[in-house]
Amino acid sequence: MQIISILAFAGHSEAAIQFYVEALGAEVITLMRWKDSPDPAMHTVSSDPDKIMHASFLIGDTILMATDGIQTLAQPDIKGVTLNLEAKDDAEARQLFTALSEGGQVQMPLAKTFWTSLSGMVTDRFGVSWMVNVASSEE
The missing domain is CATH 3.30.720.100 (Signal recognition particle alu RNA binding heterodimer, srp9/1)
Known part of the structure; x- marks a missing residue:
């Protein structure tokens, strides 16, 4: 499935x-x-x-x-869902986060966390919420 x-x-x-x-x-x-x-x-x-x-x-x-859906069903802001994007390293995480942030709104700047070297959250210009994380080396 x-x-x-x-x-x-x-x-x-x-x-x-x-x-x-x-x-x-x-x-x-x-x-x-x-x-x-x-x-x-x-x-x-x-x-x-x-x-x-x-x-x-x-x-x-x-x-x-x-x-684009049937106009009465499509919503301009996507709520209740965050897409998680796993970057291979810090450089890729920065590049992806910067690109998604263009015209969007940063919810949590990229920063070191207890689970990864970099993690951040952004809502892009189309209302999609993203979390960008560096993939764990333990996976």
């Missing part, structure tokens, strides 16, 4: 995915717009048929999905 998170960006999926491509090296796997659905009834679900109906992208070994 696998759990894959779906992030609803309320009309900003394309910009969010591009941000993750640039900031985290994400790789787009699938991108389907409402107008491209094989079901013609889906073409009018969104007020903008060019918005993203479904996308999936890979960050490291993790698949995330994104949607």
Whole structure:
């Protein structure tokens, strides 16, 4: 069994995915717009048929999905979930944290903790909460 998170960006999926491509090296796997659905009834679900109906992208070994969703369901801020990003070392943690922080809000600056050499929390410009940690050498 696998759990894959779906992030609803309320009309900003394309910009969010591009941000993750640039900031985290994400790789787009699938991108389907409402107008491209094989079901013609889906073409009018969104007020903008060019918005993203479904996308999936890979960050490291993790698949995330994104949607602009049906406007009444999509929320501009993603609450109650934090994505944990494990960096291989301090330099990578700093680079990832800095990239995610651009236009976002730092919740906890990167600092040494009892569980790792660097850990920090940031909410990116799209409302996604991230924790960046240096991977433990004991794993």
